[in-house]
Amino acid sequence: MxxxxxxxxxxxxxxxxxxxxxxxxxxxxxxxxxxRAGEVGRETQDRVIEVCRQLGYKPHASARRLRTDRRxxxxxxxxxxxxxxxxxxxxxxxxAGLTDCLGPQGYSxxxxxxxxxGVGAIxxxxxxxxxxxxxxxxxxxxxRRAFMRRxxxxxxxxxxxxxxxxxxxxxxxxxxxxxxxxxxxxxxxxIAQHLLTGSCQHIVMLVPEIEWSAMVRRxxxxxxxxxxxxPRRTLRILPCGDEGYVATQAAxxxxxxxxxxxxxxxxxxxxxxxAAMKFFQARGLVVPRDIRVTGFNGFEVWRYxxxxxxxxxxxxxxxxxxxxxxxxxxxxxxxxPFREQVLSVTLQANGSS
Amino acid sequence: MxxxxxxxxxxxxxxxxxxxxxxxxxxxxxxxxxxRAGEVGRETQDRVIEVCRQLGYKPHASARRLRTDRRxxxxxxxxxxxxxxxxxxxxxxxxAGLTDCLGPQGYSxxxxxxxxxGVGAIxxxxxxxxxxxxxxxxxxxxxRRAFMRRxxxxxxxxxxxxxxxxxxxxxxxxxxxxxxxxxxxxxxxxIAQHLLTGSCQHIVMLVPEIEWSAMVRRxxxxxxxxxxxxPRRTLRILPCGDEGYVATQAAxxxxxxxxxxxxxxxxxxxxxxxAAMKFFQARGLVVPRDIRVTGFNGFEVWRYxxxxxxxxxxxxxxxxxxxxxxxxxxxxxxxxPFREQVLSVTLQANGSS
Numbered sequence: 001m002x003x004x005x006x007x008x009x010x011x012x013x014x015x016x017x018x019x020x021x022x023x024x025x026x027x028x029x030x031x032x033x034x035x036r037a038g039e040v041g042r043e044t045q046d047r048v049i050e051v052c053r054q055l056g057y058k059p060h061a062s063a064r065r066l067r068t069d070r071r072x073x074x075x076x077x078x079x080x081x082x083x084x085x086x087x088x089x090x091x092x093x094x095x096a097g098l099t100d101c102l103g104p105q106g107y108s109x110x111x112x113x114x115x116x117x118g119v120g121a122i123x124x125x126x127x128x129x130x131x132x133x134x135x136x137x138x139x140x141x142x143x144r145r146a147f148m149r150r151x152x153x154x155x156x157x158x159x160x161x162x163x164x165x166x167x168x169x170x171x172x173x174x175x176x177x178x179x180x181x182x183x184x185x186x187x188x189x190x191i192a193q194h195l196l197t198g199s200c201q202h203i204v205m206l207v208p209e210i211e212w213s214a215m216v217r218r219x220x221x222x223x224x225x226x227x228x229x230x231p232r233r234t235l236r237i238l239p240c241g242d243e244g245y246v247a248t249q250a251a252x253x254x255x256x257x258x259x260x261x262x263x264x265x266x267x268x269x270x271x272x273x274x275a276a277m278k279f280f281q282a283r284g285l286v287v288p289r290d291i292r293v294t295g296f297n298g299f300e301v302w303r304y305x306x307x308x309x310x311x312x313x314x315x316x317x318x319x320x321x322x323x324x325x326x327x328x329x330x331x332x333x334x335x336x337p338f339r340e341q342v343l344s345v346t347l348q349a350n351g352s353s
Numbered sequence: 354m355x356x357x358x359x360x361x362x363x364x365x366x367x368x369x370x371x372x373x374x375x376x377x378x379x380x381x382x383x384x385x386x387x388x389r390a391g392e393v394g395r396e397t398q399d400r401v402i403e404v405c406r407q408l409g410y411k412p413h414a415s416a417r418r419l420r421t422d423r424r425x426x427x428x429x430x431x432x433x434x435x436x437x438x439x440x441x442x443x444x445x446x447x448x449a450g451l452t453d454c455l456g457p458q459g460y461s462x463x464x465x466x467x468x469x470x471g472v473g474a475i476x477x478x479x480x481x482x483x484x485x486x487x488x489x490x491x492x493x494x495x496x497r498r499a500f501m502r503r504x505x506x507x508x509x510x511x512x513x514x515x516x517x518x519x520x521x522x523x524x525x526x527x528x529x530x531x532x533x534x535x536x537x538x539x540x541x542x543x544i545a546q547h548l549l550t551g552s553c554q555h556i557v558m559l560v561p562e563i564e565w566s567a568m569v570r571r572x573x574x575x576x577x578x579x580x581x582x583x584p585r586r587t588l589r590i591l592p593c594g595d596e597g598y599v600a601t602q603a604a605x606x607x608x609x610x611x612x613x614x615x616x617x618x619x620x621x622x623x624x625x626x627x628a629a630m631k632f633f634q635a636r637g638l639v640v641p642r643d644i645r646v647t648g649f650n651g652f653e654v655w656r657y658x659x660x661x662x663x664x665x666x667x668x669x670x671x672x673x674x675x676x677x678x679x680x681x682x683x684x685x686x687x688x689x690p691f692r693e694q695v696l697s698v699t700l701q702a703n704g705s706s
Binding site for chain 2: 099
């Protein structure tokens with residue numbers, strides 16, 4: 001059969017060729033390819049797919065979709081000024097969870113990166129090719145709300161990741177939105193409680209220059225505990241540019257020149273925390289004796305530093321998987337199974353604090 | 354205008370509505386949306402897009418594509434047994450380069466993960482929705498060749514990343530394939546030459562369990578230099594499971610029990626190198642006095658360890674960007690601008706060796 005397609009490469013293989021070669025009707029081939037699989041036995045399915053492969057049959061997907069109106073694709077919109085957003089382990093773990101859930105169901109993921117000013121949403125708007133959207137937003141609440149309005153124009157089921165339903169969705173969109181979020185505020189509370197078991201007078205929290213609502217919630221949790229602590233503690237928030245190694249150390253150098261040495265560094269994520277640890281170690285300070293350091297997220301790199309980093313483990317993979325399950329349920333039943341899902345985080349104290 | 358669409362949400366907005374609101378002809382709207390932009394002035398383009406946005410106009414992309422036959426999407430196929438493949442900084446940097454090149458041209462990226470056995474290629478085969486493909490393959494040469502044949506069935510322009518044209522493409526596919534690869538063999542040569550400037554008798558190279566042609570080339574470069582060195586050096590290759598921290602340390606524990614302590618560890622990547630460094634440090638050895646350690650790739654984490662890791666910097670971002678440029682040229686001119694492109698790598702000696 002393969003030789004037949006090779007001997008006449010210019011003739012387009014049709015569904016009838018596939019049907020004849022597989023010994024089934026064209027309708028059966030169509031059922032298999034359009035995933036009306038319940039109507040076709042497993043062996044026949046396998047045979048049809050194998051014949052499609054051997055003949056190099058390319059179903060005219062665009063035409064097929066005009067009939068089925070199912071694109072078998074989910075869009076993942078990530079609003080981040082850095083083109084390197086995928087190298088953030090949080091985004092990568094979210095993505096892995098989504099892929100693991102949706103891939104086996106035959107869905108592809110279509111990635112759209114966008115700057116917070118929303119310019120990147122224009123191709124998305126023009127070329128909507130997905131059955132549902134997931135989004136991870138950054139920027140101020142005003143920017144995120146504006147972006148939400150543009151997403152709503154796509155009129156697709158939408159899962160917002162790392163946003164609180166009440167803050168961002170309320171009033172702006174209909175029922176076809178749900179949120180999956182980790183308990184970042186609880187993580188901030190856990191870090192503060194842990195720090196208060198030891199000495200901490202002068203605390204600096206490292207955050208990216210751009211606003212992420214998750215970072216705001218981590219800070220809120222930290223403040224909620226520290227504001228009730230006596231004696232009073234100093235807590236300052238230090239923006240660290242693109243949150244990379246070099247930018248973080250530059251921000252710390254400027255901070256120390258102005259405010260003196262802190263005794264505690266709360267990294268908004270593990271990468272900034274490790275950059276801070278190396279910064280102070282290079283200046284002869286001993287962690288945790290002279291300076292305590294904590295991170296956030298717990299993806300592998302917490303083990304890379306010496307001493308290992310106290311961190312809060314993020315369920316990012318589970319968030320991605322749960323978002324995928326919510327989408328599958330929505331596409332099957334016409335509604336999301338929940339409005340908001342909040343996943344727990346866990347602090348692990350290690351040698352750095 | 355926005356209120357009009359809200360007041361009658363069930364009526365579908367047509368291209369005529371957009372044209373009327375923007376004060377242009379439907380043909381002009383079509384030209385803008387189909388990116389025949391040269392025929393329309395910049396101000397008009399912006400006005401049409403703004404009106405589309407305000408009215409919530411959703412062009413029927415499937416129908417449009419039947420006419421234009423351009424999908425404005427590029428597929429990225431990554432063959433890796435781990436669902437976490439995106440968290441690998443090499444893949445993330447490739448992806449960032451591709452996105453930076455293709456995104457501004459209006460292309461989306463569609464991601465397909467697949468296991469080396471190729472089962473995951475079936476949805477890809479059934480649902481070809483892209484103008485071109487990029488692929489990063491893993492597995493044995495036999496597995497990669499089998500996967501190549503399946504990719505060729507998609508009959509799309511194909512850029513293979515981190516493969517040598519002569520090894521994988523020759524004879525298997527037509528002219529519509531090009532490769533973009535970094536000089537991993539040269540990186541292996543540079544590491545061996547660096548190691549020979551100091552003491553190294555018993556060398557172990559850490560590699561992932563699954564075969565990647567890049568790792569094979571790194572090993573070949575290392576061997577080419579060491580095989581000519583006198584006195585003779587011992588070089589053993591140690592597979593480290595999923596190349597994660599825990600698997601790498603477990604493999605090293607078994608290795609040391611059987612072969613004794615090496616004096617040099619060559620990490621196939623930085624992550625395995627750091628896991629090895631921490632393994633030996635935890636056993637009281639001093640790096641580099643008692644044991645020298647090198648990595649490969651140079652993405653940020655080389656700075657996280659103490660001492661910092663000697664590594665080979667990968668041009669992964671440039672590879673992704675160049676692959677994207679090759680695709681754009683291919684789609685415009687009908688042929689790839691090159692058959693193979695080999696990018697240089699650079700060794701940086703740091704405190705670990």
